[in-house]
Structure formats: C-alpha cells, structure tokens
Amino acid sequence: MKPLGLILAGGQARRMGGGDKGRLALGDGTLMSQVVERLRPQVGDMALNANGDPARFDDVGLPVLADSIDGFAGPLAGVLAGLDWAASQGATSIVSAAVDTPFFPADLVARLQDAAMDMDHPLALAATPDPERGLSRHPTFGLWPxxxxxxxxxxxxxxxxxxxQWTDRHGAALAVFHATPFDPFFNVNTPEDLARATRLLEEMA
Structure with missing residues (x-):
C-alpha cells in the first residue's frame, strides 16, 4: 500500500515577504501545484499542512491539517499533524514534501521505502552528497511511521x-540522491531562487 502524502506548507516565508509561499507563480501554475503534481503519482491520498484559515486553500482540493502544537514549532509539528491524520485513515506511514521544493525526485517515495525496508518502524530522510559535509540531509522530505x-x-x-535530533534517536535511514544536473532539493527562499526555478522549469520543458 502506498504511503499517504503530506505537503508541508506551514513556513512563514519571511524572505519572500511573508504569506503563503506555495501560491507564488511558477510556470503555468504555482509552487504548490508543481509539488502536488509531482507527489500525487507517488502516494495514496494527500493532505496539506498549513495554519490559519483553511478556506484559503479550498481550490487546492486537499484536506488542510493545522499543527496541534502551539506556536510555530517547525516542520516536525506538521509531520505530527500528518501522522495523526494518517492514523485516522488507517494508514501506516506518510511521506512529506516541502511546498517550496518543486523539483524533488519522481522516485522519492520508492527510494525512501527501499532505504527503510529492514526497519521495524520505517523512518528515512532524503539526502544528497555534499563535498564538505559528506551528506546533506533534507529533513522536510521523509518517510514517517x-x-x-x-x-x-x-x-x-x-x-x-x-x-x-528526533530522527537520529530512531536511527533513521538515508535515501541518497545525486544532484544531476542540479540539486533536486533546491528550494525557493528568495525572489532570486524563484527566478532560477522559473529558468529551470523552462529548460525542462
């Protein structure tokens, strides 16, 4: 059974002037629509993690899950909201993806599952080689039990x-992806990043 999918969209987008970063235009759609399109074939049902008025996402057509932890607790709070939702659906796992990372791998879910295959509670993060640190982990892209x-x-x-810190406690596996021809986990944090994403999308067309 495919894991459920969770799009993490609870960030505050300070470097982009605030608001919902996923609504930024990219190609013929938005950052969010690009992420939805890329994740949908890899998972079962999907949901969106975001705080505030959920009605602003009515057009997206996904359940909107708010953090259950008070304050801005970061992506782990979004993951918890996704896990609680998955439990209510009778699912055993979710895969998370960040709303500001439109080019993540089309085989993300399969590779995460392969990496965690022998674990009692499959838990894995995506990673890419880093010339200075060895491996750079991407903690918003993970398989969560x-x-x-x-x-x-x-x-x-x-x-x-x-x-x-939490995934290390549980010995999370790593699914390593190589950055060819560019880092697939490149994310949009600034207007310059958005311009680069637009160029990359045009080159891929």
Missing amino acids: VALRDDLRAALTDGLRKVV
Whole structure:
C-alpha cells in the first residue's frame, strides 16, 4: 500500500515577504501545484499542512491539517499533524514534501521505502552528497511511521524542534540522491531562487 502524502506548507516565508509561499507563480501554475503534481503519482491520498484559515486553500482540493502544537514549532509539528491524520485513515506511514521544493525526485517515495525496508518502524530522510559535509540531509522530505507519532508528540511537547535530533534517536535511514544536473532539493527562499526555478522549469520543458 502506498504511503499517504503530506505537503508541508506551514513556513512563514519571511524572505519572500511573508504569506503563503506555495501560491507564488511558477510556470503555468504555482509552487504548490508543481509539488502536488509531482507527489500525487507517488502516494495514496494527500493532505496539506498549513495554519490559519483553511478556506484559503479550498481550490487546492486537499484536506488542510493545522499543527496541534502551539506556536510555530517547525516542520516536525506538521509531520505530527500528518501522522495523526494518517492514523485516522488507517494508514501506516506518510511521506512529506516541502511546498517550496518543486523539483524533488519522481522516485522519492520508492527510494525512501527501499532505504527503510529492514526497519521495524520505517523512518528515512532524503539526502544528497555534499563535498564538505559528506551528506546533506533534507529533513522536510521523509518517510514517517504512524507507529512513532506518540513518541514524536512527546518530544515536541518537551521542546524538541530540530528534525534530525528526533530522527537520529530512531536511527533513521538515508535515501541518497545525486544532484544531476542540479540539486533536486533546491528550494525557493528568495525572489532570486524563484527566478532560477522559473529558468529551470523552462529548460525542462
């Protein structure tokens, strides 16, 4: 059974002037529509993690899940919201993707599942080679087991915020992707990044 899909769209987008970054125009659509289109074939049902008035996403056609942890607790709070939703659907896992990363691999889910194949509770993050650090992990792109949602809830309640601190506790596997011809986890943080994403999309057409 395919995992459920979760698009993390709860960031504050300060470097883009605030607002919903996923609504920024890219190609014939938006950042969000590009991410939805890329993730949909790889997963079962999908949901969107975002806070505030969910009605602003009515046109997207996805359930909108708000963080259950007070304050801006970062992507782990979004993952927890996704895991609680998945549990209500009878699913055993979710795969998360960031709304500002439109070119992530088309085989993301399969590779994450392969990396975590021998784990009791499959947990894996995407990574790319880094010439200085060896491997650079991409903590908003992961396979998350519903079985660990209460452990994650407790960690967040205790104040943990960094994704890799929690995933390291559970020995998360890594699915390594190579950056050819560019880093597939390139994300849009600034207007310059958005211009680059537009150029890349035109080159791929």
